[in-house]
Amino acid sequence: MSAAKWLNKVRWDEHGLVPVIAQEAASNDVLMFAWMNRDALSKTVELGEAVYWSRSRKKLWHKGEESGHIQKVMEIRLDCDEDVILLKIEQVDSIACHTGRHSCFFQKFEGGLNDGDWEAVDPVLKDPESIYK
Amino acid sequence: MSAAKWLNKVRWDEHGLVPVIAQEAASNDVLMFAWMNRDALSKTVELGEAVYWSRSRKKLWHKGEESGHIQKVMEIRLDCDEDVILLKIEQVDSIACHTGRHSCFFQKFEGGLNDGDWEAVDPVLKDPESIYK
Numbered sequence: 001m002s003a004a005k006w007l008n009k010v011r012w013d014e015h016g017l018v019p020v021i022a023q024e025a026a027s028n029d030v031l032m033f034a035w036m037n038r039d040a041l042s043k044t045v046e047l048g049e050a051v052y053w054s055r056s057r058k059k060l061w062h063k064g065e066e067s068g069h070i071q072k073v074m075e076i077r078l079d080c081d082e083d084v085i086l087l088k089i090e091q092v093d094s095i096a097c098h099t100g101r102h103s104c105f106f107q108k109f110e111g112g113l114n115d116g117d118w119e120a121v122d123p124v125l126k127d128p129e130s131i132y133k
Numbered sequence: 134m135s136a137a138k139w140l141n142k143v144r145w146d147e148h149g150l151v152p153v154i155a156q157e158a159a160s161n162d163v164l165m166f167a168w169m170n171r172d173a174l175s176k177t178v179e180l181g182e183a184v185y186w187s188r189s190r191k192k193l194w195h196k197g198e199e200s201g202h203i204q205k206v207m208e209i210r211l212d213c214d215e216d217v218i219l220l221k222i223e224q225v226d227s228i229a230c231h232t233g234r235h236s237c238f239f240q241k242f243e244g245g246l247n248d249g250d251w252e253a254v255d256p257v258l259k260d261p262e263s264i265y266k
Contacts, residue, residue, distance in 0.1 A: 006242065006249045021154055021163055028161030030154055033217040045246050076242035078251050080230050084166040086238040097213050105219040109139065109209035113178050116139045118211050 007038055011083040017053060018085055022096065025074040025088040031096035032104040034063075036085065048073050050087055067131045069095050093126070100126040140171055144216040150186060151218055155229065158207040158221040164229035165237040167196075169218065181206050183220055200264045202228050226259070233259040 010018055017035045024031055034052040036044070040060055043051040047062075050071035054061040064070035075088035097104040106122035143151055150168045157164055167185040169177070173193055176184040180195075183204035187194040197203035208221035230237040239255035 004247055004249060006244075006251060009251055019152055019166060021166065023163055028163075030156055030161075030163060030219055033152060033154065033212060042246060045242070045249065077238040078240040078242070079166060079237040080232050080234075080239070081237075082240075082251075084237075086163055099213050101213075104212040104214075104217075105210040106213070107211040107215075109178070109211070111139075113175060114137055116137060116178065118139060118142055118215075 004042075007041065009082055010038075010041070010078065010085070011081065012038065013083070017055075018083060020050075020052065020085045020087060022050060022071060022087045022089050022091075024091055026090070029103055030105060031071075031089070031091055031102070034061075041085070044073060044087075045076070050089060064092060067095075067098070069093055069131075071096070095125055095131075098128060098131075100124045100128045100131060137175075140174065142215055143171075143174070143211065143218070144214065145171065146216070150188075151216060153183075153185065153218045153220060155183060155204060155220045155222050155224075157224055159223070162236055163238060164204075164222070164224055164235070167194075174218070177206060177220075178209070183222060197225060200228075200231070202226055202264075204229070228258055228264075231261060231264075233257045233261045233264060 016037050020034050020036050022032045037053045040051045040053045050063045052061045070092045071089040073089055077086040101122050106120055107118040108121045110119050149170050153167050153169050155165045170186045173184045173186045183196045185194045203225045204222040206222055210219040234255050239253055240251040241254045243252050
């Protein structure tokens with residue numbers, strides 16, 4: 001594990017993690033949200049491709065390792081409190097979501113406080129069955 | 134507190150919170166990251182303005198209540214796992230950050246794994262002293 005100063009500037013939470021927003025560089029679309037630990041951020045810089053920490057599987061997750069939907073990292077930003085990271089990426093196949101959609105944020109709130117609901121408004125670009133064989 | 138079905142669809146974490154990304158509707162710029170609880174999300178829908186949960190102050194935080202930098206909510210999205218929210222907003226004065234910058238993500242990673250550092254690359258638009266009198 002690297003002892004680089006820039007890694008120490010990040011304010012890792014009590015689990016050693018930091019929230020990460022992945023934004024498509026060309027469109028500025030927000031594609032997904034995930035977490036990184038020190039190792040994941042180091043690997044991301046080393047590879048130039050997004051590597052997250054999977055909280056469910058408790059291991060490093062090189063995004064696209066199964067699906068092929070790699071995220072090439074163009075820029076890495078840190079927020080004012082040094083506790084959130086923003087990645088500007090190129091998304092292979094333009095599909096970031098495991099549902100086969102462009103972005104994970106495809107459910108839009110419609111209606112009001114009492115009658116509102118979340119509606120899936122973005123198209124599935126590729127059948128998930130064919131992504132995860 | 135509302136018992137609306139759409140609020141129950143959100144997968145609140147063990148602290149009753151959900152991460153929220155605020156994105157400027159017109160530019161698609163990511164301006165900030167914060168948290169909401171049920172009350173904050175209800176109030177956001179009710180007011181049409183972003184209301185977060187301040188984890189440090191442990192209370193609802195109507196963004197802009199001190200600075201005047203209100204966020205008018207144009208759209209609310211939920212991700213595929215129902216545990217992250219994306220707000221599309223209009224940012225009053227175009228300043229979201231308490232440092233007086235447009236976006237909180239003004240620190241850019243420059244360099245490599247061993248010599249890298251975070252550089253402030255975006256301008257201060259308004260002196261924070263004059264924002265928080």
